[in-house]
Amino acid sequence: MEKEVPKALPELSMWHATNVVFDNVPVKEVLVTLNKKFDAHIEVRNKNLLNCLIKADFTNQNLPDILELLSKSVEATYEFQNDTIYLTGEGCVN
DSSP states (O other): OOOOOOOOOGGGGGGSOEEEEEEEEEHHHHHHHHHHHHTOOEEESSGGGGGOEEEEEEEEEOHHHHHHHHHHHTTEEEEEETTEEEEEEOOOOO
């Protein structure tokens, strides 16, 4: 009888440190990058958040740390629901 090798849990990838630098990049692009790097599903509840610009150096940071800093930068909060992370806040108007 062969044992089935368990696949790595996607949730574990959020704890891997990465290096990402954003220089006045819209949150929309930041989320695309983070979703790819961490195999995550980050969405916004208010589309105005996508307009906010981020200038940040996330060197040797994991996803929870990046989410903390990102949410503080755009005056938002974040929450996990099932396999999705939602950012909630007023956002920015261009």
